[in-house]
Amino acid sequence: MSSKHRMMGSNNGTNGDGIDNSKTNLIINYLPQQMTDQDFRVLFAQIGDIRSAKIIRKKATGYSYGFGFVDYLRPEDAERAIHSLNGHLVEHKKIKVAFARPSGESIKQANLYVKNLPTNYSEHDVRELFAPFGAIIQCRIVGNRGVAFVLYDLHEQAIAAIDQMNGKVLPGAVAGLNVKFANDNNQKNRNSNNNPKSNRGSGSPYGASRGYSYSHMPYEAYTSSG
Template identity: 30%
Template structure:
């Protein structure tokens, strides 16, 4: 790779879920079949120098990058399917949950490519992944990130509760951990409020005022017990 010309950031692909032993040479051999490659960067840990499992592949032309995305996405390299998507330089966009669909109760046979093939009929997908353990076995959940929130809603309405192979999968809008924790707090507050209201309905409290100074707790009980049992009573004397 001997760059001859300006770098085109619009032609950069993110390549994830890579085997730790994959290097630039292996990726170049794979991606150069789609067009002229400007540069490749395999990201690694600064301390250990071990691969972090993802890389960036930059082409001279966006059309070649598009061809690589269309033809190489989920190709198996060293036993692991690559997950390819467009590189997004804006970190706020990368963290955005708009259009992101969370799926759970997935059959173990469902892979990322199967999800992509199923959901791509609804609209453009920026990222699609079934979460797996270290041995490559599905954990039973995944994500499909559409570029449009409207498309995500349609996909949820159409496929929520649908059988994926032998299991019924459930879909919902993806929420960040902070959003889920805030939602839990709101539910807890509502449950606490409902419980307090229920307890308040079990008892009747009376506030009594404008009586003489000779009143006492015993006299309060004597006066009001003729109307029913007094569970508690207290006389508060103002200190002047």
């Protein structure tokens, strides 16, 4: 099956066989940095036949962002993969296996840009800080600059986090938190810099790969890459 065919199926909520891909497409988090695409495929192929399996990587360097997608041929195999492999230990890391979020209004604008965190904060610290507002799909610290991205499952969860956390001063921080939608920050960067390089999505740890903003990068990166 061609990548174009798969992408067309994903856009209307079905895969190339007419099956609802919200029931076959999985997102896998906390993958070890050293895990290869072949190892990733083999791990999930033991459950059932796979249409596609892909670890999301930085295009320029091949750096793994620590998550990937697996699309099964049959919904029952996707269910079995969740039950069998969620929490499975891979190279000392427990992977998280869940259904990937489908495209839709409820998941747009769910990614937050967070600034002025204490520079000693880890990804775990940021997750704990923002977990009370909803399910976090991805969390990424950007260097040691007190900046992070937090991707929620739903738009309203992101709104709640902004409402409660923006301006909050944390112990060890030099200023109150600046919490806003990540694409707002990217748009500001584009408007203030006419250099074509500004369109690379430097405000996101994933970049604006293939023209998609990080507001729904994990799902779109998969559906557009084939």
